[in-house]
Amino acid sequence: MADNKPPFGLPNVNLPNVSLPDSQRLAENLSKIAERSQSLVQDFVESQASGGNFQVPDPGIVAKTFAEMTQRLMADPGKLVQAQMSFWQEYMNVWQASARRMMGEQVDPVVKPAADDKRFKDEAWVENAVFDFIKQSYLLAARTIHQTATSVDGVDEKTAGRIEFYTRQFVDAMAPTNFALTNPRVLKETLESGGENLVRGLGNMLDDLKRGKGQLRVKMTDLEAFELGKNVATTPGKVVFQTPLMQLLQYTPTTEEVHKRPLLIVPPWINKFYILDLGPKNSFVKWAVDQGFTVFLISWVNPDAALAEKDFEDYLTDGTLAALDAIRDVTGEKEVNAIAYCLGGTLLMSTLAYLAAKRDNRIKSATCFTTMLDFGEPGELEVFIDEEQIQLIEKHMAEKGYLEGTSMSNVFNMLRANDLIWSFVINNYLLGKDPMAFDLLYWNSDSTRMPAKMHSFYLRNMYQHNKLREPGGITLAGVPIDLRKVKTPVFFLSAKEDHIAPWKSTYRGTQLVGGPVKFVLGGSGHIAGVINPATSKKYGFQTNDSYPASADEWLAGAQQNEGSWWPYWREWVRELAGEMVPARQPGSDKCPPLEDAPGSFVKIRI
Missing domain, CATH: 3.40.50.1820 (Alpha/Beta hydrolase fold, catalytic domain)
Known part of the structure; x- marks a missing residue:
């Protein structure tokens, strides 16, 4: 067994004894992963050939949105410089406060997560000075990026909405909780298991890629735990x-x-x-x-x-x-x-x-x-509704006859990415755990397709016009x-x-x-x-x-x-329901x- 020194020069946070991985078991796991990877590559190639790589939102539109934002920002370099200077000033405040805390002083944080932000609930984010510094640095950077992106002048309302939405997706994805080396809970699990969690997590990721035929479909619940008519949708009829x-x-x-x-x-x-x-x-x-x-x-x-x-x-x-x-x-x-x-x-x-x-x-x-x-004001879903994106969806539906349920599911999950995407990335891939059995998330994963003609009518006549x-x-x-x-x-x-x-x-x-x-x-x-x-x-x-x-x-x-x-x-409805009559059996x-x-x-x- 190795000694109990924290890795990477981190201050002591009562980390457990470091376990070394079982080399034979690790080799067996990696061999299985290699075999599954070969099959996965074949599925991915077939998916690409069949046009199965359609995504909502389209990556090209996301890139174009950020390109327009960058062009607008560069047109006013003074404003960008001011934002950078403000960031560095606040960053130095975070650095100084963290340095004082490491020397034993009691220091209030410069920036705090929102009260409903579940990402930083682990006590190490507060008790450990290094992780607290990482947390505050991220929160400050995320706030600066978001404020800078959403204050761009000269863009129309819909473009501004896309910029805000995609910027939030970016800063959420870059949270330190989403990376093994900057998540204290993942580090603790890695040390305790000798890295088994990461090997299991890689296996979980390959399983999800397999289910998605080359595209990542993050599993949110135990898909084998529920059966319609047995433990969900059980009302007799x-x-x-x-x-x-x-x-x-x-x-x-x-x-x-x-x-x-x-x-x-x-x-x-x-x-x-x-x-x-x-x-x-x-x-x-x-x-x-x-x-x-x-x-x-x-x-x-x-x-x-x-x-x-x-x-x-x-x-x-x-x-x-x-x-x-x-x-x-x-x-x-x-x-x-x-x-x-x-x-x-x-x-x-x-x-x-x-x-x-x-x-x-x-x-x-x-x-x-x-x-x-x-x-007229459909909320964040408006990000996905414009002529260019509808045409892309219609082109894809014309080829297949329908829109895949996963496309709509991905959109809805992005509206609450930290809860419905990144929390499962951490649990399944970094911690190497299987998701819990939860009926609501089973339903959420049970996507439905949209007929091409109906969905086009609905998008254009309701949302667009x-x-x-x-x-x-x-x-x-x-x-x-x-x-x-x-x-x-x-x-x-x-x-x-x-x-x-x-x-x-x-x-x-x-x-x-x-x-x-x-x-x-x-x-x-x-x-x-x-x-x-x-x-x-x-x-x-x-x-x-x-x-x-x-x-x-x-x-x-x-x-x-x-x-x-x-x-x-x-x-309310009782007055409209009529008098009572003998109960009716189905059919x-x-x-x-x-x-x-x-x-x-x-x-x-x-």
Whole structure:
């Protein structure tokens, strides 16, 4: 055994005894890695040849964005010099403070991480003077780079947004926590295991490259720990109807009586429906069934090239409209209440406008979770929406017939890179550990494809040109869509920290429809703000019965409520749910059960 001296001249931080690696085991591991690497290279070559190297964001666009930023910066060298001088002045303050601390003085840090920054939670980042110096140097450099990049003059608003986003990706990637030699936890693990953690981490990386066929797909959870219908998506029910685009699930009642009007749930097709049915304790589906609703849910297909020509209006005709007809055939009830999530809400509100034009009032209430109808300010996703990038996506989809689910998944993960990318890089590759079994992250890894024609329509008409908010801006199945004609009561649920559907953008929906509205602002983000069970005491929610044009004005007059918003919604919809009738079992003579829930469509993985 070696002595207990810290490596690289670092001050003593109670590091463990250094272990030497087992040479025979190391040789065996490296031999296995070499064999797997050969197979990986072959997969990578085949992927490149088949056009499988498409990335969102496109590296060329990222490079061009930074090139424009550099050109603008160089046009004003005085401003750049001033930024550099300010950095060096503050850096010297960090250096002097660290030197004094190493000599035994008690010194306050010059720069601190944000309160919610989880990267520097290890005690060594505070207790060890060297690591504290590394941390402060990084935080100072990151702040300077970000401030300099985002203060560039002469760029348009969209370019400025791209610069800010890509700069944040860069400074997050360069964090000292992401490197073995500057992460105290990784150093400690390396010394304890004799470097076994790094060998295991290399094996984990090769596994992820293998799964991604040459592209790195970081594993976030134990993918073998979950099985649909066994320990996720377990609420009992049947598939009672299907079209090429969806299966319609009806859930088994748990009460003797149910509300007369069934409840239809329309999830987004950009990911799988079972975020609403992860487990009994946090399943919105099970909770709704237990409240006495006859619950139907659309499970969208994971499309392949055969469905490339399916358009947004096909999701209307073969999706929501077909589901309404099937519910009538199953229950005999023409009228329903409906819930939709994110992109599903965009479709639901389009469906309501379509039905309004047809003077069809089958949907008696609509509830929209984190749904944008006005895409004028879509948040950070706008970084990926411009003519050049849409053309690249369309070119790729024309070749394959769809957009890979991993492309969209990568985009969403980049919105929270430290939590959804770099934390797993550290755990899996540097610490050499397997990720924990976590149902939410299993769902997050279960990506879905986008049919080429539908996705192009959605990107251009919603995000790029914001036509849904315009009366007659889009036409579906021959009907001009006008949200003003929707007189149905609408309940909007948004989340205050939502990065995918910013709440101030979703609030604009209250100004676009023609009927009574209710807007509720939950805590947390796009998922936790919605999946906040009735028994939960977390987050709370805000309400305000006045709906001014300004979201900020609405918030200023809002009231804070404790706990989950679920019971609040139940009271709102109960008045629209009809009297109680005997509980209905799944299926009917017209729509006999086809298979058990959760059905086969949701089990198609990419």
